Amino acid sequence: MTLPPSPAAAGTQHRKYFFDKFGITERLLERCLGEALSAGGDYADLYFESLASTAIGVDESLVKSASQGVSAGCGIRVVSGERTGYAYTDDLSADRLLRAARTAALIASGPAKQPVQGFTETKTPSLYPAPAVDLDSDLSARLDLVMRADRAARAYDPRITQVRAGYHEELRRILIAASDGTFASDTQPLARLNVFVLARDADRTARGTSGGGGRVEIDFFQIEKTPEHFAREAARQAILQLGAVAAPAGEMEVVLGPGWPGVLLHEAVGHGLEADFNRRKTSAFAGLIGRPVASSKVTVVDNGTMPGRRGSLNVDDEGSATQETVLIENGILKGYLSDKLSARLMDMPYTGNGRRESYQQIPMPRMTNTYMLAGDDAPEDILRSVRRGLYAVNFGGGSVDITSGKFVFSASEAYLIEDGKITAPVRDATLIGNGPEALKHVSMVGNDLELDEGVGTCGKDGQSVPVGVGMPTVKLDRMTVGGTGR
Amino acid sequence: MSATVVVTTDLQSLAADIVSKALKAGATDAEVTIREGDEFSTTIRMGEVETLKESGSRGMGLRVLIATPNGHRVASTSSSDFTPEGIDHLVNGALALARVTSEDPFAGLADTGEFGKIGGENGADLELYHEDVYSLPTADRIEYARRAEAAALAADTRITNSDGGSFDASTGRKVFANSRGFIGEYRASSCSIYAVPIALGKSGEMQRDYWYTYARSLQKLDTPESVGAEAARRTLRRLDARRVKTQQAPLVFAPEIARSLIGSIFDAASGDSIYRGASFLAGKLGEKIAASSVTVIDDHTIVGGFGTSPFDGEGLPSRRTVVVERGVLTNYLLNTYTGRKLGMKSTGNASRGLAGNPGIGSGNLFLVAGSTPPQEILGSVQSGLYVTELMGQGVNMVTGDYSRGASGLWIENGELTFPVQEITIAGNLQHIFQNITAIGNDLVFRGSVASPTLRIDGMTIAGE
Numbered sequence: 037m038t039l040p041p042s043p044a045a046a047g048t049q050h051r052k053y054f055f056d057k058f059g060i061t062e063r064l065l066e067r068c069l070g071e072a073l074s075a076g077g078d079y080a081d082l083y084f085e086s087l088a089s090t091a092i093g094v095d096e097s098l099v100k101s102a103s104q105g106v107s108a109g110c111g112i113r114v115v116s117g118e119r120t121g122y123a124y125t126d127d128l129s130a131d132r133l134l135r136a137a138r139t140a141a142l143i144a145s146g147p148a149k150q151p152v153q154g155f156t157e158t159k160t161p162s163l164y165p166a167p168a169v170d171l172d173s174d175l176s177a178r179l180d181l182v183m184r185a186d187r188a189a190r191a192y193d194p195r196i197t198q199v200r201a202g203y204h205e206e207l208r209r210i211l212i213a214a215s216d217g218t219f220a221s222d223t224q225p226l227a228r229l230n231v232f233v234l235a236r237d238a239d240r241t242a243r244g245t246s247g248g249g250g251r252v253e254i255d256f257f258q259i260e261k262t263p264e265h266f267a268r269e270a271a272r273q274a275i276l277q278l279g280a281v282a283a284p285a286g287e288m289e290v291v292l293g294p295g296w297p298g299v300l301l302h303e304a305v306g307h308g309l310e311a312d313f314n315r316r317k318t319s320a321f322a323g324l325i326g327r328p329v330a331s332s333k334v335t336v337v338d339n340g341t342m343p344g345r346r347g348s349l350n351v352d353d354e355g356s357a358t359q360e361t362v363l364i365e366n367g368i369l370k371g372y373l374s375d376k377l378s379a380r381l382m383d384m385p386y387t388g389n390g391r392r393e394s395y396q397q398i399p400m401p402r403m404t405n406t407y408m409l410a411g412d413d414a415p416e417d418i419l420r421s422v423r424r425g426l427y428a429v430n431f432g433g434g435s436v437d438i439t440s441g442k443f444v445f446s447a448s449e450a451y452l453i454e455d456g457k458i459t460a461p462v463r464d465a466t467l468i469g470n471g472p473e474a475l476k477h478v479s480m481v482g483n484d485l486e487l488d489e490g491v492g493t494c495g496k497d498g499q500s501v502p503v504g505v506g507m508p509t510v511k512l513d514r515m516t517v518g519g520t521g522r
Numbered sequence: 523m524s525a526t527v528v529v530t531t532d533l534q535s536l537a538a539d540i541v542s543k544a545l546k547a548g549a550t551d552a553e554v555t556i557r558e559g560d561e562f563s564t565t566i567r568m569g570e571v572e573t574l575k576e577s578g579s580r581g582m583g584l585r586v587l588i589a590t591p592n593g594h595r596v597a598s599t600s601s602s603d604f605t606p607e608g609i610d611h612l613v614n615g616a617l618a619l620a621r622v623t624s625e626d627p628f629a630g631l632a633d634t635g636e637f638g639k640i641g642g643e644n645g646a647d648l649e650l651y652h653e654d655v656y657s658l659p660t661a662d663r664i665e666y667a668r669r670a671e672a673a674a675l676a677a678d679t680r681i682t683n684s685d686g687g688s689f690d691a692s693t694g695r696k697v698f699a700n701s702r703g704f705i706g707e708y709r710a711s712s713c714s715i716y717a718v719p720i721a722l723g724k725s726g727e728m729q730r731d732y733w734y735t736y737a738r739s740l741q742k743l744d745t746p747e748s749v750g751a752e753a754a755r756r757t758l759r760r761l762d763a764r765r766v767k768t769q770q771a772p773l774v775f776a777p778e779i780a781r782s783l784i785g786s787i788f789d790a791a792s793g794d795s796i797y798r799g800a801s802f803l804a805g806k807l808g809e810k811i812a813a814s815s816v817t818v819i820d821d822h823t824i825v826g827g828f829g830t831s832p833f834d835g836e837g838l839p840s841r842r843t844v845v846v847e848r849g850v851l852t853n854y855l856l857n858t859y860t861g862r863k864l865g866m867k868s869t870g871n872a873s874r875g876l877a878g879n880p881g882i883g884s885g886n887l888f889l890v891a892g893s894t895p896p897q898e899i900l901g902s903v904q905s906g907l908y909v910t911e912l913m914g915q916g917v918n919m920v921t922g923d924y925s926r927g928a929s930g931l932w933i934e935n936g937e938l939t940f941p942v943q944e945i946t947i948a949g950n951l952q953h954i955f956q957n958i959t960a961i962g963n964d965l966v967f968r969g970s971v972a973s974p975t976l977r978i979d980g981m982t983i984a985g986e
Contacts, residue, residue: 091878098624103877104615105600106608109579118567122575126602136577142660143574175622198798234800234920241799243920283925285948285984286768316567318685318720320728398573433915435927439685439720439730440760442944444914444927466916466925466946468984518916518925518946520982 049166050221054084054211058108058128062155065213067130068112069151071137073215076146077116079376080137081214083353084110084128085395089206092175094182096198097190102175111395112136115377116144124396155219158357160350163343164251166223167207177254178203181229185263189233192271195278197241198234201267203227205254212355220355225251226346226502228490231266235274244274245448248489250346250504261489273430273449276461283450283465283519289422290467290515291453293429294415295486298507301336302406302494303434303443304471305329309363309371310389310401310496311378313438320441320472321369329369330475333411336364338373340388340404346490347405347504354390354399361387363406364475375401393499403494407506411481415509418480420456426517427451427458428467441471466518474515482509533558534707536604537699540584543613544701549586549620550594551631551701553836555876556582559694562656566667567686568675574660580604583876586616593627595620600876628862631836636858636868637704638839640823645708645832649825652739655691655713663689666715666746673750674719680761681754685718685730687746698874704837711738712828715746717753723761731756731911736968738826756910759931763941765985766932772906773947773978774899774933777964779909780973784889786951787818788971790919791845791853792871792882793860802922802952803851811851812955815892818846820855822870822885829885829970835874840885843869855882888972892961896975899960901936907983908933909947922951928983942985949981957981 054060065082072080086108093101109126110133121143123136185201205227212220230247246269248261257263292300305321313319321329330336340358342348349358354376362370374382375390378401391402419427427450434445446466451458487506494503537554544552560578564571583600597619599612641648658666671687691713699705714736721729733753735744775783795801803811812818822840824830831840836858843853854864857872857880873883900908913927925948931938949957962975 092622098626099622100596100624100626100629101879102597102619102623103599104619105583105877106611107581107600107602109602119571120573122573122577124577124579126579126581139576143571175619179622198800234798236799241920243800243918277921283948285946285982287986316685317683318728318730396577396579398575435914437730437913439728440763440943442913442927442929444916444946446914446916446925463921464916464918464923464925465948466914466927468913468927468944468946470944516944516946516984516986518927518948518984520925520948520950 050209050223051211053209060084064130064133066151068133068137069213069215071134072112072114072141073149073151075141075144076149077114077144079115079215081113081212081354082110083395084211086209087206091202091204092178092182093200093202094186095200097186099179109395110136112140113398114140114143118381119143120398122398151215152217154217155213156217158218158220158351158355160220160222160357161341163341163348163350164225165253167225167253181257181263185229185231185267188264188267189231189271192268193235193275195235195237195275196233196271197236200232202230210353214355218355220351222350224349225253227252227254227256229257229263229266231270233270233274235278237278240278242274242277244270244272244277246270247491250344250490251348252344276449280461280463282521283462284426284452284517284521285519287514287516289425290512290517291418291422291425291427292507292510293427294482294484294507294509296488296505297428297431298407298488298505299431299434299445301408301507302403302503302505303436303445304469304474305336305364306403306406307436308438308441308471309373311372311374311382312401314372315378315382319438324369324472325371327369328367329472330364330367331478332367333481334364334367334475334478335409336406337362337409338403338406342405345405345487345504346492346502347403349404352388352390353392356386356388358388358404373401373403375399391501393501397499400497402496402501403503405487405504405506407485407487408508408510410483410485410508413480413482415482415484418482418509418511419453419458421480421511422453422456425453427453436471442468443471444468462519468516468518474512477513478510479513480511484508531707533697534699534705537697538705540609540613541699541701543609544584544586544616547613547617548588549617550589551587553585553700554582555874556697557694557876559692561692562663563688563690564664564667565686565688566664566671568684569668569672571664572686581876582612584612584616586620587630588620590625593625594629595623595625596629596879597623598877628859631700631702632838632858632868634702637702637837639706639832640839641832648830648832650738650830651693651709651711654740655693655711657740669746670715670717670750673747674717674754677751677754678758680721680758681719682722683720685720687750688716690714698833698837700837706833706837708832713737713740713743715743715749717750719754719757721757721761729757729760731760760929760941763929763943765944766942766983767986768984770980770982772903773981774903774906774908775976775978776908776910777966777973777975778968779912780976781971782912783954784818784887784973785971786917787846787955788820788855788884788887790951791851791855793854793856793864794882795919796854797860797863801919806851807854809851810849812846812849813958814849815961816846816849816955816958817890819844819890820884820887824886827886828967829887834870835872835880838868838870838872841870857882884971886967886970888965889974891963891965891974893963894960896962896964899962899975899977900933900938902960902977903933903936906933907942908938924949924951924954945983945985947981947983953980954978
C-alpha cells in the first residue's frame with residue numbers, strides 16, 4: 037500500500053507533520069486499521085489530532101493571564117452495522133495505537149475483515165491559511181490586540197467601568213485514515229477576540245459583549261476587524277442597556293436583524309435536520325423531506341466551504357471535503373446534514389458534516405456555517421410594516437429540544453417597534469418557538485444577508501465545535517417574547 | 523520544595539519535580555496540576571448496542587509566578603506530553619509567557635499557613651473513590667443500559683421510540699503541588715445510568731424526557747428498572763401539551779429545576795463578579811437578599827458527596843460556607859485572588875483547570891430543606907405552573923434579569939392538570955429570591971447542587 041503523490045502540496049505538509057513528529061508511517065496506519073477490523077465490522081478509521089492553543093487576557097487594564105497548551109492523541113473507531121466501538125489514546129506509540137484498535141474492535145464479533153488496499157488522498161481546497169508551527173513567536177502582537185481593545189472600550193464613554201478582553205487562537209492538525217481508503221489531513225487555524233464591558237451610571241449597571249474572528253491569522257485583527265471595532269461595539273451595547281426598559285411579554289411580530297440572529301436557524305431547523313436524529317426518527321423534522329417547513333420566502337443552506345469562516349473546514353473529521361448543502365429551498369425541506377454512518381444507514385448522500393470536538397469523541401453530523409439566503413425586501417420596509425413588535429439585533433445563546441421542536445434564543449440587544457418605528461431598547465429576553473412551525477411565519481426577507489462576526493460555538497451531546505450563522509433582516513408574523521412588560 | 527513534603531506516588535514526585543524545575547528556571551512560585559482519567563461508556567438504542575467507548579488520558583498544567591516590585595507576573599501552560607522534552611517545553615513556555623504579563627499587586631499564592639487538606643491520607647476518608655465502578659464485565663455494563671431502556675419502553679404503549687439507555691463509569695486522579703510545600707492527591711469515581719424515552723401523542727407530536735441515577739459507587743446506583751420507569755413517567759406526562767396565556771402566576775419549581783436558581787445565587791455571590799461589580803449581589807454582604815426562610819450552604823466536606831474534595835484548586839483545605847442565612851447574604855465565595863481584591867480571606871472556593879488562573883467553584887451547594895411536603899406546596903396554588911424544564915441561558919448576572927424557556931404542568935385548585943410547553947418565565951433574580959414563598963422538605967442530592975421544591979410568586983409567564 038503506497039500513498040500516491042499528493043495533488044495538493046498543502047496536504048503533504050499536514051501529513052508530514054504527523055509522520056515526522058510522532059513517527060507515524062503508512063505501514064502503522066495499515067496495521068492499526070487491520071487490527072481494528074480483526075473482529076469484523078464494516079468500517080474503521082483513525083483520527084490523529086494535535087492541538088496547540090494560546091490565550092491572553094487583559095482585565096482591569098492589566099494582562100492578568102497568558103496561557104498555552106498542547107495536546108495530541110488518536111481516536112480509533114470501528115463501525116459494525118449501527119454499532120460503533122471507540123477507543124482513544126494520548127500516547128501515539130505503535131503499541132498503544134494497536135491496543136486502542138483492539139479495544140475499539142470489541143464492538144464487532146465475526147471473522148476479520150481487510151481494509152481496502154491503497155489510500156486515496158482527499159483533494160482539499162485551501163479555505164484558510166496554514167500558519168507556521170511556532171505560536172510563541174509573536175506574543176507582543178497578541179498583547180497589543182487586547183490592550184488596544186481595553187483602551188478603545190474605555191475611551192468610548194466615561195461610564196464604561198470594567199473591560200475584559202481576550203484573544204484566543206489555536207492550531208489543530210488532523211490526519212484521518214480509514215478502511216475504505218480515505219486519507220486526509222488538514223491544518224486548521226482558529227482565532228477569536230472577545231470584549232466584555234460593564235457600564236455604570238447613578239442607577240444601573242449593564243453589560244456589553246462583542247467578539248469575532250474565524251479561521252484566520254492575527255493580521256485579520258490588524259486589518260479587517262480591529263480590536264477597536266469589537267471594543268466599541270461592546271461599549272455601545274452596555275451604554276444602550278443602561279437605558280433599557282422591560283421587554284414585552286407574549287406573542288407579537290418580531291423582526292430579526294441581519295447576521296448573528298441567524299442563530300434562529302441553527303436552533304429552529306439546523307439541529308433538527310442533522311441526520312442522526314432523523315435516522316432514529318427522534319427529530320420533529322423526521323419524515324418531512326419534500327414537505328413545506330417554512331414560508332416560500334425561506335431558503336436555508338449549510339456551507340462549510342466559505343473561506344476563513346469559523347464554521348468552515350477543508351475536510352470534515354471523517355476525511356471528506358465539505359460542501360454547500362441546501363436544507364430548505366423556497367420553504368420545502370430538501371435534505372439533511374449527514375456523516376458517513378448516517379449516510380450509509382439512510383442510503384442518502386454524505387454531505388461532509390461529520391465533526392467531533394477532539395480525538396476523544398465519536399464524530400456525528402454537525403452544522404458548519406448555516407444561513408438564510410437574501411430576499412427582496414428592503415430592511416426599512418420590513419420595520420415600517422410592523423405596528424407593534426420587537427426588533428432583535430443581538431443574541432446570546434440558544435438551545436433546542438429536537439424531539440418536540442421547541443427552541444429558545446436569548447436577545448441581548450432588542451428594541452420595541454411602535455407604528456413602524458424603532459423606539460426604546462429593552463432588557464434581555466428569551467424568545468421561544470416551535471422549529472417546524474416558526475419559519476412558516478416568515479413574511480418578509482431582507483436583501484441584506486450578513487454572516488456573524490465569528491463567535492459561535494455549538495454544543496451537542498457534550499461536544500463543542502465552532503460554527504457560523506447568518507441571515508438577512510427577517511420578519512416573523514408571530515413569535516413569543518419572554519419579557520415581563522406589557 | 524520544602525523538606526517536610528512526603529511524596530508517596532509517581533505522579534506526586536513528577537509534580538514536585540516540575541515545581542522544582544520551574545523555580546530553577548526563574549519562577550518565584552509555581553503550581554502544578556496533574557490529572558489522569560479513565561472512562562467507559564455504552565449506549566443502547568431500541569435494545570441494540572449503539573456505542574461502546576473505553577479509554578484514558580492524562581494532562582498536566584503549570585502556573586508560574588514571578589515576583590516583581592509591585593506584585594507578580596503570572597502565566598500558565600498545559601500539555602499531554604509527559605516526555606522530558608515535553609516537560610521542558612511546559613516549564614520554559616510558562617516562564618516565557620510570564621515575562622509578557624503585567625505586574626498584578628493582588629496576584630500570588632495564599633499564605634503558607636493557609637494550605638492544608640482534609641479527609642486523611644489522599645482524602646481516603648472522604649470516600650470519593652470506589653473501585654467497584656469498573657468491576658463489572660462489559661456484558662453486564664451493557665445489560666444495565668439495556669435494562670434501563672427496556673423498562674422505559676415497556677412502561678406504556680405510547681412510548682414508541684427512544685434516544686437510548688446508557689451506562690457510564692469513570693475514575694479520575696488529581697495531583698496538586700506548589701512551591702510553598704503543599705502536595706495533595708485524591709481519586710474519585712463515578713458511574714451513572716440514563717434512560718431517554720420518546721413518547722408519541724394523540725396529534726402525532728413527540729416528547730422526550732429522561733431520568734438518571736448517578737453515584738460514586740456501583741452499589742449506590744438506583745436499579746436500571748427504576749430509572750427507566752421514572753424516565754417513562756416524566757416523558758408521558760408531557761404528552762399533548764398546550765400553551766397558556768401570558769399572565770403573572772405563582773410558579774412551583776420541581777427540585778431538579780430549582781437547583782439552577784441555587785446555582786445562580788452562587789454565581790452572583792462569586793468573588794470574581796463581586797469585585798468587578800458584575801453582579802446584582804455586589805455590595806450586598808450582610809443585607810437581606812432572599813426570603814427569611816432561605817438558607818444556602820456550600821459544603822465541600824460531605825463524605826462521599828459529588829462536590830467534595832480534600833482541598834481546593836489552590837491547596838486550601840475544604841470547608842463549609844454559609845452563603846445565605848435566613849435570607850441574609852453572609853459570605854461571598856472567594857479564592858485567594860478575589861479575596862485579596864475584596865480585602866477578605868479565601869473561602870476555599872478555588873477551582874482549577876489545567877491552564878489558566880484559578881476560578882471559583884462550588885462544592886455540595888444546597889438550599890436547606892423546609893418542612894412542607896411538595897404536595898402541600900402544589901396544593902397551595904389556585905392557578906399556576908409547576909415547572910419541570912427550563913431552556914436556554916437567559917440569566918443576566920449583572921442586572922439579575924431572568925427570562926427562560928419553560929415547560930411543565932398547569933396547577934388548578936392545587937392539582938396538576940394539563941402539560942404546558944412553548945412558554946417563557948421571566949422576572950428578576952433580586953425579586954425571585956425574595957419571593958420564595960414555600961420550601962419543600964424534599965432535598966435530595968442527585969449531583970453536586972441540590973434544592974428542595976420551591977414556590978415563587980410574582981413571575982411573568984409569556985405564552986399566547
